[in-house]
Amino acid sequence: MTKTAKKQLSAPQQEAIVNDAPKLHSTFEVGDVAHQGDLTIVRIKKLPAGAKPRASRQLADGDTQGSRHILARGDVFDAPAKQVQASVRQATGLTIPEQYLGPVFVSPAEPTADDLTHPEHGNQGFPAGAVCAVVYQRSLDAEEREARVQD
Amino acid sequence: MTDLDRFAKACDYPGTLSPEAVGRHLGAYCEALGLKRSVAQIARPWWRHLGLMEMVVEVARAVPPGAALAALAARDARAARAALDALDALDARDALDARDARAARAARDARDARAARDSLAALDARAALDARAARAALDARAARAALDALAALDARDARAALAALDARAARDARAARAARDARDASAARADSSYILLREFGNWCVFRGGWWTWDLAYISTAHFGAKQLGKENVARWASPVFEAFCAGAWMLVWTTDTIYWAQKPTVAIERGAFGRRLHCENGPACANEIENIYFWHGVMVPAYAVTQPSWITLAEIESEQNAEVRRVLIERFGWERYIRESGATRKHRRFNERDQQWEELYELKNGIRRFLVSDPSTGRRYALGVPREVSTCEQAQTYVSHGLDKLAIHRS
Numbered sequence: 001m002t003k004t005a006k007k008q009l010s011a012p013q014q015e016a017i018v019n020d021a022p023k024l025h026s027t028f029e030v031g032d033v034a035h036q037g038d039l040t041i042v043r044i045k046k047l048p049a050g051a052k053p054r055a056s057r058q059l060a061d062g063d064t065q066g067s068r069h070i071l072a073r074g075d076v077f078d079a080p081a082k083q084v085q086a087s088v089r090q091a092t093g094l095t096i097p098e099q100y101l102g103p104v105f106v107s108p109a110e111p112t113a114d115d116l117t118h119p120e121h122g123n124q125g126f127p128a129g130a131v132c133a134v135v136y137q138r139s140l141d142a143e144e145r146e147a148r149v150q151d
Numbered sequence: 152m153t154d155l156d157r158f159a160k161a162c163d164y165p166g167t168l169s170p171e172a173v174g175r176h177l178g179a180y181c182e183a184l185g186l187k188r189s190v191a192q193i194a195r196p197w198w199r200h201l202g203l204m205e206m207v208v209e210v211a212r213a214v215p216p217g218a219a220l221a222a223l224a225a226r227d228a229r230a231a232r233a234a235l236d237a238l239d240a241l242d243a244r245d246a247l248d249a250r251d252a253r254a255a256r257a258a259r260d261a262r263d264a265r266a267a268r269d270s271l272a273a274l275d276a277r278a279a280l281d282a283r284a285a286r287a288a289l290d291a292r293a294a295r296a297a298l299d300a301l302a303a304l305d306a307r308d309a310r311a312a313l314a315a316l317d318a319r320a321a322r323d324a325r326a327a328r329a330a331r332d333a334r335d336a337s338a339a340r341a342d343s344s345y346i347l348l349r350e351f352g353n354w355c356v357f358r359g360g361w362w363t364w365d366l367a368y369i370s371t372a373h374f375g376a377k378q379l380g381k382e383n384v385a386r387w388a389s390p391v392f393e394a395f396c397a398g399a400w401m402l403v404w405t406t407d408t409i410y411w412a413q414k415p416t417v418a419i420e421r422g423a424f425g426r427r428l429h430c431e432n433g434p435a436c437a438n439e440i441e442n443i444y445f446w447h448g449v450m451v452p453a454y455a456v457t458q459p460s461w462i463t464l465a466e467i468e469s470e471q472n473a474e475v476r477r478v479l480i481e482r483f484g485w486e487r488y489i490r491e492s493g494a495t496r497k498h499r500r501f502n503e504r505d506q507q508w509e510e511l512y513e514l515k516n517g518i519r520r521f522l523v524s525d526p527s528t529g530r531r532y533a534l535g536v537p538r539e540v541s542t543c544e545q546a547q548t549y550v551s552h553g554l555d556k557l558a559i560h561r562s
């Protein structure tokens with residue numbers, strides 16, 4: 001995009017930006033990252049030792065009707081935060097505070113672009129067997145206290 | 152018409168209503184459980200029902216001095232504000248002032264204890280009849296089929312109503328904040344304790360949530376009971392199913408009465424996102440207990456829909472939920488928000504990967520807000536970032552813990 005074209009992007013045009021097509025990642029290596037709305041997905045090397053199957057397939061607790069990040073296919077696990085933290089650090093070199101770490105999931109053997117679903121953000125799928133950690137974004141509230149971004 | 156057809160039809164809200172039939176079937180339900188309860192329909196306003204009011208007052212009495220009860224007794228707007236803030240603390244992720252948090256916890260415990268006591272008899276009776284059979288009935292294929300129908304049938308209002316209750320339960324302090332802001336209206340200012348009691352009561356009456364006493368859910372046991380031939384379960388599940396088909400939506404138990412509310416009227420919009428609650432001029436889930444307002448799927452205070460001029464900068468800045476804050480700003484007006492908040496732009500960049508502009512603003516009080524658009528929806532968000540952040544790139548790094556630099560895709 002040229003510089004002029006960029007400048008011409010006014011606010012209403014920004015509103016029109018849409019990237020909600022389902023995407024099946026053909027490659028998603030250890031340490032790679034993808035966003036789905038306020039959810040961040042990080043591929044880690046392997047399932048943490050203390051991981052236990054989780055009944056809920058919702059990857060982020062939210063209170064907005066319709067805004068659910070659901071792993072439609074694959075397996076979801078709860079794992080000790082310290083283990084997930086170590087896995088993410090090993091994969092990315094970054095240390096994520098424990099309170100921003102969510103469940104871990106494993107992509108199904110036959111992945112599709114609609115494995116990780118959301119009604120408004122584009123669905124995504126990851127390579128077969130990929131182990132991914134969920135990381136939540138953060139921001140400051142009006143009193144400048146740090147908290148998880150929730151929608 | 153099969154029972155499943157009747158169930159599906161009954162999931163179109165509000166549908167037909169036969170109060171007499173509901174009363175009769177719920178009476179049979181109590182009888183099957185071996186419980187003595189009178190049956191009463193909840194009509195607006197709910198606080199005219201003595202039993203419900205007693206329940207709310209009992210819960211309020213259990214709240215320590217300084218919170219809700221003090222506010223009620225003092226009829227003082229500031230006390231009411233403190234109490235409402237205490238209620239807000241119920242779901243706050245960050246601990247507020249310890250006293251408020253304790254008071255809020257006490258209120259919730261009192262409410263839950265009362266709820267448990269009132270519905271325990273019913274739960275016990277239901278379980279005692281044949282707990283395993285009841286569970287099996289709910290898990291049975293036929294019941295699952297009904298539940299799946301409820302979940303999958305996009306045309307069914309029951310699903311939307313469940314979502315409304317779901318959101319309401321998750322943010323049961325929302326109405327309290329609505330009441331707090333109603334203080335700006337002179338009439339409300341004159342009677343803040345009335346508003347407090349009403350909102351506190353709404354929170355108590357809606358306590359159980361759909362997972363406990365929503366009839367669209369409970370009545371699916373009817374199908375499982377039939378499939379498995381569980382007579383014990385069918386004895387109570389069939390009357391519940393019939394009450395649902397006759398127009399009942401949810402139940403509220405007290406010590407001597409089983410109250411029922413008729414099905415709500417839901418307003419939804421359709422689009423590529425499927426279907427979501429939305430109404431531009433009123434509640435998206437209008438019911439006899441508490442109207443619930445949604446703006447394009449986001450639960451918001453009533454005034455954000457009906458009286459957006461009541462939205463204040465302070466309310467926007469104090470909103471914890473990014474999605475709700477976004478809606479408030481939208482209703483307030485983005486340009487007006489920037490102008491009236493005295494914000495000055497500190498940095499702006501074009502994000503090549505996400506193909507969008509990002510902006511970093513500093514508000515009058517020094518707080519920094521990172522304005523970013525969602526690449527899927529195009530919606531703009533104002534996220535708080537530390538004061539030392541001076542570029543959009545740093546803001547992205549802060550929000551994502553540094554992971555954004557490694558991101559290969561954003562949707």
